[in-house]
Amino acid sequence: MKNLGTGERIDDLMRSGRVIIQSEQEFCFSMDSVLIAHFPKYKKNARVIDLGTGTGVIPLLIADEVKEICAVELNSRAAGLARRNVELNGLTEKISVVEGDYRKHRELFKAESFDLAIANPPYTPLRNGEANKISGIARARHEFTATLEDVVTAARYVLKFHGAFCMIHLASRLCEIVDALKRHQMEMKRLRMIQPKIGCDANLIMLEAIVGANAGNLKIMPPLIVHNDDGSYTNEIYKIYNG
Secondary structure (H helix, E strand, C coil): CCCCCCCEEEEECCCCCCEEEEECCCCCCCHHHHHHHCCCCCCCCCEEEEECCCCCHHHHHHCCCCCEEEEEECCHHHHHHHHHHHHHCCCCCCEEEEECCHHHHHHHCCCCCEEEEEECCCCECCCCCCHHHCCHHHHHHECCCCCHHHHHHHHHHHEEEEEEEEEEEEHHHHHHHHHHHHHCCEEEEEEEEEECCCCCCCCEEEEEEEECCCCCCCEECCCEECECCCCCECHHHHHHHCC
16 A cells, blocks of 8 residues: 555454554554454444544444444544544445544533443553653553543443443453442443463453443353463454454
């Protein structure tokens, strides 16, 4: 592609012939984004918002499943790449990219206007004295621009009553997540642990919470195992990546 900039490359998403431009200067999407993109229960007429889209990988992966997707991104360079990726894949009528801070959700969106919110947010809270020690791409995984409370607050604001919020996050923060969801009138209804290998502790979780749902009836799904004992990906991971 002649319009690629310095340090940019095109990767195959292995879904509907779609590709994505990524830059070495920005945080490239990880397995986490692919996994959470495959987790929600999609409805064809749904309006979806991706809170912190990066270069737009989740919207590209789910575009066949829903009616409309709004991809929100604070970083201007990442938002620019997301727009180019939408155009490159011919999805401008389905995916809109909003450059903005979802912590300012009241300025960006109408309340309760989406059916589903998806998030792969920064995972790691900042502790005293850490901020100056973290630089470059590593900053994308720390809560510099948005905390757990911020993403849950934004999701509740944009979601309709009985709308769904799907998120991937650290397993070690599950108690904090449940508390935040309950304070924002959301109840967890599906939970799946992600384990690096069989016998290892879960390091990540994927969850679905519903706005205004009654407590109880939580479905705890079988764990998702990422690697076999020899380090290769499990059959389920291969299936997810290959659509």
